[in-house]
Amino acid sequence: MTLLPYRRAGRSGLDLSAFSFGLWQKFGTDYAYETQREIVLHAFDLGITHFDNADRYGPPHRAAQQFFGTVLKRDLAPHRDELILSTKAGNPIGPGPYQRGASRKSLLGSLDQSLRDLGTDYVDIFYSHSPDLTTPLDETVSALAAAVQQGKALYAGISNYPADRAHEIAGLLRRAGVPLLVHQPRYSIFxxxxxxxxxxxxxxxxxxxxxxxxxxxxxxxTDKYLDGVPAGARAQNSAFLSPDVIDETYRERITGLNKLAAQRGQSLAQLALQWVLRRPEVTSALIGASSTEQLDHNVKALDFAPLTDDELAVVDKYGVHGTGLRL
Ligand SMILES: NC(=O)c1ccc[n+]([C@@H]2O[C@H](COP(=O)([O-])OP(=O)(O)OC[C@H]3O[C@@H](n4cnc5c(N)ncnc54)[C@H](OP(=O)(O)O)[C@@H]3O)[C@@H](O)[C@H]2O)c1
Structure with missing residues (x-):
């Protein structure tokens, strides 16, 4: 197996591969098992050892984890000690009161089901998927700490928490003896x-x-939307990316960024990945892919010289916060 660089997660003892792979989109029962399997195994062959899941991922909910559980059983079980498996709970997966939110009941119930989906005794990282303002933070912390103390997770994480709440939960977890390992926010040039x-x-x-x-x-x-929306692209077939965001403003900014990438001898995707990894606070860039070719291409982002201050200024000029974002 080729090794990608590893980066230390904060001040913990855990290193993560510089790229992590997520199963949010195009994994589940709506897609061909062999294609999904090939992508996951290819990611592992490239040195990606961190696989990110959630009870919600599919469609339908839980299907991405059940798929991963099958691959784990059939292909990756001998490598379990090389893998970092993550799951999350708390975003809605159904109408019931325990199918959402960051209560102890919701989080620990979901984790037990996720362990069954994945066919494993423990996950490496268990996340509270989103802040829940209706549940006391102490209760969420008690659930994350219990998951670790019961051996169902090795580390605790949070996702989508704003900075002040992340600070508060980090303090509470520290005092509970289960330091916060990672936070999973959205971060990109846009x-x-x-x-x-x-x-x-x-x-x-x-x-x-x-x-x-x-x-x-x-x-x-990436350069895929420079000339419209190609067949099969996420903007054509996902509820989470509307083709409406591909407008003139977007195209102008992407053209500027694409030109900078070309001057550096790389693609826009590679520039964008290198850009997030320039920050030492970032342990890993959590990517998705709909083909093995995208993975091959994207991991090469680490082969280029660091961005200079002048190049970062060009990124700032075209990388206007909010471009293309609806959610
Ligand atoms: N915590 C949370 O709330 C949360 C929320 C969202 C995501 N996540 C995690 O983050 C992971 C990654 O999210 P993401 O999939 O949005 O990440 P992303 O890396 O920004 O986007 C990946 C998508 O971009 C396209 N792509 C990738 N490489 C390309 C290339 N070289 N050229 C052209 N197109 C390319 C592919 O879509 P198409 O080919 O299908 O167009 C691919 O599926 C998820 O799987 C999940 O684990 C977490």
Missing amino acids: DRRPELTGLLEVAEEDGFGLVVYSPLAQGLL
């Missing part, structure tokens, strides 16, 4: 919230790592 809201500083201060999701803005930060 989503600057971790910079704008102080999350990068909180990560440094509290000693947790950032596993940043959608670093390609779901594909918007």
Whole structure:
């Protein structure tokens, strides 16, 4: 197996591969098993050892984890000690009161079901998927800590929490003896919230790592939409990326970024991935892919010289926060 660089998650003892692979889109029963299997195994062959899941991922909900459980059983079981498996709970997966939110009942119930889906005794990282303002933070912390203390997870994580709440939960978890390992926010050239809201500083201060999701803005930060929406692209077939965002403003910005990437001898996707990994607070870039070719292409992002200050200024000129984002 080729080894990608590993990066330390905050001030923990855990290293993660510089790229992590997520099964949010195009994994589940609506897609061909062999294609999904090939992508996951290819990611592993490229040195991606961190696989990110959630009870919600599918369609239908839980199907992505059940798929991964099958691959784990048939192909990856001998490598379990090389893998970092993550799951999350708390975003809605049904109408019931325990199928959403960050209560102890919801989080621990979902985790038990996720372990059954994945066919494993433990996950490496268990996340509270989103903040839940109706549940006391102490209760959420008690659930994350219990997951670790019961041996069902090795580490605790949070996702989508704003900087102030992340700081608060990091303190509570520390006092519970289960330090916060990672936070999973969205971060890309087009989503600057971790910079704008102080999350990068909180990560440094509290000693947790950032596993940043959608670093390609779901594909918007590649060259695929320069001339419209190609058949099969996410903007054509996903509820999470509307073709409406591909307008003149978007195209102008993407053209500027694409030109910069070409001057550096790389693609826009590679530039965008290198850009998020330039920050030491970022432990891993959490990517998706609909083909093995995309993975081969994207992991090469690490082969290029660091971005200079002048190049970063060009990224800032075209990388306007909010471009292409609806959610
Ligand atoms: N915590 C949360 O709330 C949360 C939310 C969202 C995501 N996540 C996690 O983050 C993971 C990654 O999210 P994401 O899929 O949005 O990440 P992304 O890396 O920004 O987007 C991946 C998509 O971009 C397109 N793409 C990738 N490489 C390409 C290339 N070289 N050229 C052209 N197109 C390319 C592909 O879409 P198409 O080919 O299909 O167009 C691919 O599926 C998820 O799977 C999930 O694990 C977490």
